[in-house]
Each structure stands twice: as C-alpha cells, then as structure tokens.
Amino acid sequence: MKQPNDGAREVPAKNESAMPMADRNDASEGGGWSLKVFALTCGSFQAPRDFFLEGGGASFLHVPVTAYLIDHPKGRALFDTGLGLRFRRQMDEALGPLDVGFAIDESADVAARLRQIEVDPASIRWIINSHLHPDHAGGNAFIPNATILVQSRELTYAREQKDERLYHPQDMDTGHPIHAIDGEHDLYGDGSVVLFPTPGHTPGHQSARIKLPDGDAILAADCCYLKESLDSMTVSSLSADREQSLRTLRRLADLRAGGVRIFYGHDPNFWQTMPQGRPLR
Numbered sequence: 326m327k328q329p330n331d332g333a334r335e336v337p338a339k340n341e342s343a344m345p346m347a348d349r350n351d352a353s354e355g356g357g358w359s360l361k362v363f364a365l366t367c368g369s370f371q372a373p374r375d376f377f378l379e380g381g382g383a384s385f386l387h388v389p390v391t392a393y394l395i396d397h398p399k400g401r402a403l404f405d406t407g408l409g410l411r412f413r414r415q416m417d418e419a420l421g422p423l424d425v426g427f428a429i430d431e432s433a434d435v436a437a438r439l440r441q442i443e444v445d446p447a448s449i450r451w452i453i454n455s456h457l458h459p460d461h462a463g464g465n466a467f468i469p470n471a472t473i474l475v476q477s478r479e480l481t482y483a484r485e486q487k488d489e490r491l492y493h494p495q496d497m498d499t500g501h502p503i504h505a506i507d508g509e510h511d512l513y514g515d516g517s518v519v520l521f522p523t524p525g526h527t528p529g530h531q532s533a534r535i536k537l538p539d540g541d542a543i544l545a546a547d548c549c550y551l552k553e554s555l556d557s558m559t560v561s562s563l564s565a566d567r568e569q570s571l572r573t574l575r576r577l578a579d580l581r582a583g584g585v586r587i588f589y590g591h592d593p594n595f596w597q598t599m600p601q602g603r604p605l606r
C-alpha cells in the first residue's frame with residue numbers, strides 16, 4: 326500500500342537536504358538572513374457564504390485551503406498542513422452532511438507542495454496547527470519528523486469532541502510528539518515567528534505573527550476567514566464562541582490599523598495575490 330511519506334525516502338532526512346533553494350535566496354539578500362515564508366495551497370473547500378460570514382446567505386463560496394512553510398536557520402516549520410488523504414476527490418463529489426465539501430488531488434497535499442519547491446517533508450521540524458480541524462491538521466500525517474505545536478486548550482477541547490466532521494481522531498492520533506503551549510510562544514527565540522492565541526472559532530485557536538522583508542504579517546487562519554470578515558467585523562456562523570470571535574477580530578483590526586498585514590485564512594481573492602513557489606515579501 327502506498328504510504329503518505331513515500332518519496333521522502335528518496336532524499337536524506339536531514340535539514341540540509343533542500344538547502345540549495347535557501348542558499349539562492351540568501352545570496353539575493355546580501356548575506357543577511359531574513360525569514361523565508363512560502364504560501365502553499367493544499368486543496369479547497371466550498372460552503373454556503375453564511376458559514377464564512379454570519380447572515381451571508383446560502384450561495385456557495387469556493388475557497389482555498391492554505392498552509393505556509395517557514396524557513397529559518399534554526400529549523401523549518403509548517404503553519405497548518407491542509408487536507409489529508411481521505412479528502413482525495415473532486416469537488417463535485419465532495420459535499421458532506423454540514424453542506425461543506427473538502428477536496429484535494431494528489432498534487433496538492435502538503436508533502437507534494439513541499440517537493441514542488443524542493444523541500445523534503447522529512448526536513449520539517451515543527452508543525453504549528455492553528456487548530457485541529459481537518460483542513461488545518463489533516464496533512465500532519467504527511468510530515469514524518471515534526472513536533473506538533475498546538476495550544477493546550479485546543480488539544481483538550483479537540484479530544485473531548487465527538488463530532489468527527491470537525492475533529493477527526495485520524496488527524497490527532499498520528500504519533501507525532503506534541504508540544505502543547507499556553508499563550509504566546511516565540512518559536513525561534515528571536516521574535517521572527519510568534520504564536521499567539523486567537524480564540525473564538527475554536528477555544529484554542531492560534532495565529533502567528535511573522536517578520537517578513539516588507540514588514541510584519543499575521544497568519545490568521547480561521548479566526549479571520551476573509552478580508553470581508555474584518556472589514557465588516559462579521560464572524561462565522563460556526564464560531565465556538567461568538568463573543569470571543571468578535572474580540573479576536575477587534576484585535577486583528579487594531580493590528581491591521583497599525584500597519585500589520587493580515588493573511589486571511591480562506592479568502593480566494595486575497596490568496597490570488599499570494600505568490601506560490603517563491604518567498605513572500
């Protein structure tokens with residue numbers, strides 16, 4: 326049977342295995358290190374607009390499933406891992422009982438995306454899960470050597486849930502070491518990637534503030550699905566805690582007003598502006 330990690334064996338399971346790509350980018354920046362972050366599209370999903378924007382109606386919105394590779398001298402991290410193998414199908418076959426459909430093809434799982442930019446999935450040291458829904462943690466199983474970083478509140482909540490449409494045991498019983506964190510976490514100790522709680526969508530949702538060459542950005546994930554969510558301060562109809570979701574949106578609005586870019590979790594128009602295959606600026 327074909328295992329998700331097939332192919333990883335073709336290259337040594339070491340951090341240096343894909344360094345030529347990183348070297349090229351270093352040279353172009355005069356030797357000074359800056360964080361390299363790559364946007365990865367790991368499938369798509371569709372759901373009624375109301376799912377994304379409370380009161381948004383029943384027409385369907387088709388959105389990307391997003392993940393990021395973070396490349397730093399102290400080790401590589403993924404921010405979310407997209408959809409897992411069980412969602413390998415065409416979108417027109419995908420609508421499920423929540424009126425939500427997930428779909429991915431074999432070129433778009435997170436390991437395939439990494440190989441497309443010459444990065445060995447086995448070289449990833451950490452998986453940061455914004456939360457443990459299937460379109461964010463579903464690809465964890467493709468990444469063999471990583472330690473999972475998740476808020477302890479999310480982990481506890483996820484393990485208590487019985488609804489497998491939202492929290493699937495397959496996504497959580499992968500055997501990875503898990504480092505449960507409480508509150509802010511400076512991943513590399515240099516302020517370049519700081520995880521922080523953004524609860525509401527789920528109780529233990531977290532986002533990441535990252536330092537890019539052109540300024541700071543927030544990898545928001547599902548505390549802010551769309552640019553429109555923030556423009557109109559509209560939460561999703563699926564929030565675990567509506568008031569908490571609103572407080573998180575207000576915090577993001579303050580950050581945006583202060584010049585920090587927000588990288589929305591599932592915004593198809595925003596995502597079209599994100600380059601694929603070269604570092605974000």
Ligand SMILES: [Zn+2]
Nearest residue numbers: 458460461547
């Ligand atoms: Zn999501």
